[in-house]
Amino acid sequence: MGIMHASMMGVVPGGRVAALVDLDEKLGLNVQSMGVEAPFYNDLEKAIDEIRPEGVWIATPQFAHRPMFELCVSKGVPVFCEKPLAHTIDDARAMAAAAAAKPELPVAVGYMLAHNPLFRHAHDLIVSGELGLPCSFKASTRLSQVFSAMKGWTFTKEQAGGGVLINSGCHLLMALHVLFGQPSRVTVKGRGVHNKVEDTIGAILEYPSGLWGMVEVNWSVPGHELQTHDIEVVGTSGTIEVGNEALRLWLHEKSRRNPAGWTQWLRSRTEPLAEFSLSPEYCGDEFFLEDKDFIESVRRGKKPRVGIAEAMAIQELLDAMYRAMESGATVEVGGAQS
Amino acid sequence: MTLVAQVSDPVGDILGVQLLLGGGAVSASQWEPLRRMQARFQSPEALRLALERKRADGFRSVLALGEPRLLEALGRKHTDEMPLPLPLVPNLRGFMREAVEYGMVGAGVRRVWRGGVMSLVGLSLRGLTQLGPLKKKDFPTYLRMFIDLELAAFSRHDPPLVFLQPQMTDLAVAMNNPRIIEGFQAAVGDRTAAQIGLATANFGRLTSALKTWGIEVAAVIAPWDEGGSGMRPNVDACIRAAKACDFPIWADRLGHLEPPQPEDREMIRQAGLAGMVRDDFALWADV
Numbered sequence: 001m002g003i004m005h006a007s008m009m010g011v012v013p014g015g016r017v018a019a020l021v022d023l024d025e026k027l028g029l030n031v032q033s034m035g036v037e038a039p040f041y042n043d044l045e046k047a048i049d050e051i052r053p054e055g056v057w058i059a060t061p062q063f064a065h066r067p068m069f070e071l072c073v074s075k076g077v078p079v080f081c082e083k084p085l086a087h088t089i090d091d092a093r094a095m096a097a098a099a100a101a102k103p104e105l106p107v108a109v110g111y112m113l114a115h116n117p118l119f120r121h122a123h124d125l126i127v128s129g130e131l132g133l134p135c136s137f138k139a140s141t142r143l144s145q146v147f148s149a150m151k152g153w154t155f156t157k158e159q160a161g162g163g164v165l166i167n168s169g170c171h172l173l174m175a176l177h178v179l180f181g182q183p184s185r186v187t188v189k190g191r192g193v194h195n196k197v198e199d200t201i202g203a204i205l206e207y208p209s210g211l212w213g214m215v216e217v218n219w220s221v222p223g224h225e226l227q228t229h230d231i232e233v234v235g236t237s238g239t240i241e242v243g244n245e246a247l248r249l250w251l252h253e254k255s256r257r258n259p260a261g262w263t264q265w266l267r268s269r270t271e272p273l274a275e276f277s278l279s280p281e282y283c284g285d286e287f288f289l290e291d292k293d294f295i296e297s298v299r300r301g302k303k304p305r306v307g308i309a310e311a312m313a314i315q316e317l318l319d320a321m322y323r324a325m326e327s328g329a330t331v332e333v334g335g336a337q338s
Numbered sequence: 339m340t341l342v343a344q345v346s347d348p349v350g351d352i353l354g355v356q357l358l359l360g361g362g363a364v365s366a367s368q369w370e371p372l373r374r375m376q377a378r379f380q381s382p383e384a385l386r387l388a389l390e391r392k393r394a395d396g397f398r399s400v401l402a403l404g405e406p407r408l409l410e411a412l413g414r415k416h417t418d419e420m421p422l423p424l425p426l427v428p429n430l431r432g433f434m435r436e437a438v439e440y441g442m443v444g445a446g447v448r449r450v451w452r453g454g455v456m457s458l459v460g461l462s463l464r465g466l467t468q469l470g471p472l473k474k475k476d477f478p479t480y481l482r483m484f485i486d487l488e489l490a491a492f493s494r495h496d497p498p499l500v501f502l503q504p505q506m507t508d509l510a511v512a513m514n515n516p517r518i519i520e521g522f523q524a525a526v527g528d529r530t531a532a533q534i535g536l537a538t539a540n541f542g543r544l545t546s547a548l549k550t551w552g553i554e555v556a557a558v559i560a561p562w563d564e565g566g567s568g569m570r571p572n573v574d575a576c577i578r579a580a581k582a583c584d585f586p587i588w589a590d591r592l593g594h595l596e597p598p599q600p601e602d603r604e605m606i607r608q609a610g611l612a613g614m615v616r617d618d619f620a621l622w623a624d625v
Contacts, residue, residue, distance in 0.1 A: 007512035011543070030475040035513025223360065223373065225431055230366040243366050268567040268593070275571040278508050280539045280561070281361070281593075 001082050001110070002059035004278060006036050008291040011276040015295055018054075019047045044068055048075055055106070055298045058082060062166075063159040066091040073098045078106040080294045084170045085109055085311045087161030089319040089334075092312060099308045106297040108304035109311035111174040112286035113229060115293065117270050118247040119178045122233070122240050126179060130255050131235030134180075137213035141172040143227040145219040148194050155195050163197030165190070166318055169217035172229050173314050174306070176205070176213070179231065179242075182313050183333055184208050188324040193220055203321060226282045244283060341533065341556060342586050342612045344498055345399040345424060349603075350613025353397040353421050356592050357617050358385070359405050361431065368595060375622055382410035386420075388625045393421045401501065401559070401615050404429040404488045416495040425492045426501045426537060427485045427522075478521035481506065485525035493529055499557055500526045501535040508540050516551035523553075535559065537590065539568060542575040545583060555585055559615055562589035564601045577609050586612035595619045 002022075009015035017038040020028050028040035041047035048056070048071070055078040058068050065086050072079045086092040099107045113119060126134055146155075146164075153159035154167055176183075183205040190198035200218040213233075233240040238251040247265040254260040267285070274292075277284030290306070297304040316334040324331040345352060357372070358379050379385045389400065389411060402408055402423035412423055489500065502522045510518035519536070526534050533556035538544045541560035548555065561568030562576070568590070569576040580587055589606055591598065597620035606614065 007509055010512040010514060026475050030477055033475065033477040033479075033517075034509065035515025035518070223376075225360060228366070232366075241366055246367070248367060266567070269565055273570075276508075276512065276543060277539050277568075277570060278505060278512060280504075280568060284539065 002057070003031060003034065004287055005057045005059055005080075005291060006031060007034075007278055008276075008288055010035070012288060012292045012295055014299060015291065019051045021047050045071060045075075048072070048077055053077060055080060055294065059110075061153045061159060062087040062161060063153065066095055069095050070098045073102055073105060073107070076102065076105060078294075078298045080108045080110065080291070081311075082110040083174075083311070083314075084161070084166055084318065085308075085315050087159060087166070089315060092315040096308050096312050106294070106301075106304055107308050108290070108294040108297060109306050109308065110290060111171065111306045111311065111314070112283050112290050113171050113175045113244075114178055114306045114310065115286040115289040116175075116244065116267065116283070117272065118242055118244075118265060118267055119175050121265060121270070122231070122242040122247055123179050125240060125249060126233065126235070128257075130237065130249065130251070130258060131233065131240060132237030134209075134211050134233055134235045136211065137176075137180075137231055137233040138216075139172055139176055139213060139229075139231040140216040141169050141218075141227060141229050142216075142221040142224040143168060143219045144222055144224045146194055146199050147220055147222075150195055155197055157197055160197065161318070162322055163190075163192065163195060164199055164217050164219040165201050165321060168219055168227060169201065169215075170314055170318060171227075172215065172217060172231075173317055174310070175229055175231060175242075176215070177310065177313055177317075179233070180207055180211060180213075182207075182317065185330050185332055186317070186320050186324045187330045188321045190325040198325065201321075201325065203324075341498060345422065346613050347396040347398055350588075350611075351397065352424065352588055352613065352615045353389075353392050353400040353621070354592060354615040354617030355385075355389075355400060355408060356403065357619070358388075358622065359403060359408060361403075361592065371619065375619060379622070380407075382407050385411035386413075388622060389421055390419050391625050392621070393419060397421045397616075399424050399499075401426050401617075402492070403432060404491055405432050409491050412495065414494055422497065423492055423495050424497055424499045424501060424535075425489060426503055427488045427525075428481070428503055428506065429488060430503060430505060478515070478517040481518060482521035482525045485522055486528055489525060489529035497530060497532045499535050500530060500532045501537045501557075501559060504537040504539050504559075507536045507538045507544065511538070511540055511543050511547045514547070516547075516553055519551070519553055533557070539590075540570045541587075542569075542571045542579050545579040557586045557588065557612075558583070559588045559590050562587075562606060562609070562611060562614075563591070563594065564599065564605050568593075580609045580611065588612055589614040591615055592617045597621070 006017050009017045017036050019038050019041055020031055021041045021044050022028055023042055056072045058065055058081045062084055065081055069079055069081055085095055160167055185206040186203055188201055188203040190201040193199040199220045203215040206212045230243040241248045245267050249263045251258055251260050274285040274288035276288055293305050320331045320333040400421040400423055402425050523534050526532055535557035536555050537559040566573040589611055591614050595618055597618055
């Protein structure tokens with residue numbers, strides 16, 4: 001992800017990489033040879049003191065986020081932190097507290113699906129009543145990544161905080177957050193098919209309004225080389241299907257705004273679009289837009305689209321889902337709206 | 339014979355098979371028809387028959403990823419019954435897929451194996467001159483060697499044109515690093531007598547960058563459609579850039595499930611494009 005953000009700095013208006021920071025000096029050389037003309041540091045504090053950057057992108061594994069995040073905030077440097085905010089709820093809450101102490105400081109979190117206008121448009125369709133009363137939904141994230149026991153931090157509870165749910169499923173949870181806000185209760189089954197962490201989960205999310213939905217997240221599915229996020233919402237007037245690439249609305253009868261039958265919006269034709277995309281097949285527009293959004297929040301003092309409050313909502317939900325998975329019980333979600 | 343005449347079908351198109359091989363982003367409603375279609379061409383034999391049929395339909399060339407199934411279907415050497423492969427390298431997604439299954443080293447070994455022992459000898463000799471940059475983890479040098487290995491599988495087909503995969507082209511553009519393109523150019527020169535082409539998702543910026551770098555290419559593949567989808571930074575900039583180009587441009591149609599409509603053809607004709615890389619469901623419906 002660091003390379004993706006570094007390359008975006010070459011094309012997002014006003015962007016420039018001022019310094020590279022990593023513990024591994026060879027990695028620094030490798031990134032410099034890609035074309036990043038910036039000095040390398042193995043100490044973030046030294047880099048901040050010497051370079052005085054306008055912002056810092058934290059694109060490390062989540063177990064390393066907190067100390068760097070707190071350092072940046074304490075020095076008054078705006079931060080873009082990759083998702084999830086942290087591997088534990090305690091770290092995430094500490095980071096939120098640090099950010100709350102400096103409310104004027106821009107803090108953004110890398111949930112790129114929140115920058116996809118299709119999910120926001122789906123939300124608008126729901127709240128405007130096009131769907132009637134939303135009754136239930138099905139949501140899934142699938143990818144082809146894990147087909148045997150894997151090594152590395154991504155597959156350890158201690159460093160990643162879990163398996164497929166926290167590493168990949170958190171994007172789907174953010175998309176659901178855009179659509180419906182925060183659920184109040186969760187019930188979860190998880191299974192480590194190949195690993196000690198969960199490789200697949202199934203969950204039921206319940207909302208204060210009475211809406212409920214089923215969530216499936218699985219990174220051991222063949223044929224999904226690109227991660228997919230698909231949500232189907234059933235309402236009393238029709239159905240919405242929304243994913244990375246398309247939003248489809250089906251109405252039993254015409255409404256004031258849409259005809260009966262199917263209406264479709266494609267991501268590739270829905271503004272905002274990116275002026276540059278490094279991965280058009282997988283959220284390339286969103287990677288550009290989230291970096292542009294952060295730069296604008298730093299330069300113009302506007303609130304980032306995904307800030308600490310939104311990221312904490314997902315973190316509280318993740319925590320509740322892991323507690324539900326471990327206990328086998330239905331669990332109340334912290335930070336839920338009444 | 340011009341390059342365009344050598345590789346295009348009578349309406350200017352090149353055959354694409356990424357959709358068949360599992361590429362291209364589709365929406366949830368397209369999953370089932372896509373799976374059904376992909377299932378029909380799972381075996382190299384079925385794929386070979388489909389390619390032969392498309393050659394008979396007039397497609398002279400196919401944009402070819404270094405996928406084992408496709409390589410087996412194409413055979414070790416080109417024949418007139420098959421479209422001429424135009425390699426699209428490196429096959430990053432294929433590498434990542436194998437890396438998931440066999441690990442990064444295992445995936446590398448499999449590429450060496452596919453290229454044959456002699457390809458490894460050639461690569462080793464060239465690698466000796468690159469020990470310094472390799473030790474420093476120099477990305478363009480690594481990319482050059484990676485592409486070199488992948489091209490070994492295509493060398494007996496004598497491709498007239500090799501394309502750099504869009505993420506690599508666009509990484510070079512984003513990083514303003516012509517060494518990435520030069521590394522590709524060197525690898526193609528080491529392995530083949532082909533000219534170089536670039537695939538991109540950012541046509542407007544690429545043409546500006548090529549001018550700045552002073553790099554000449556033989557062809558470009560870029561997104562282009564009647565609705566302006568994928569034409570970055572915007573439709574007008576792409577049309578202006580295309581008119582200023584002296585190399586052929588093919589419209590990338592990956593992600594379009596429907597066949598091109600007359601208005602698509604008209605837009606391409608007006609912009610002066612050579613044709614399209616067809617990669618849609620309709621291509622395979624009759625096979």
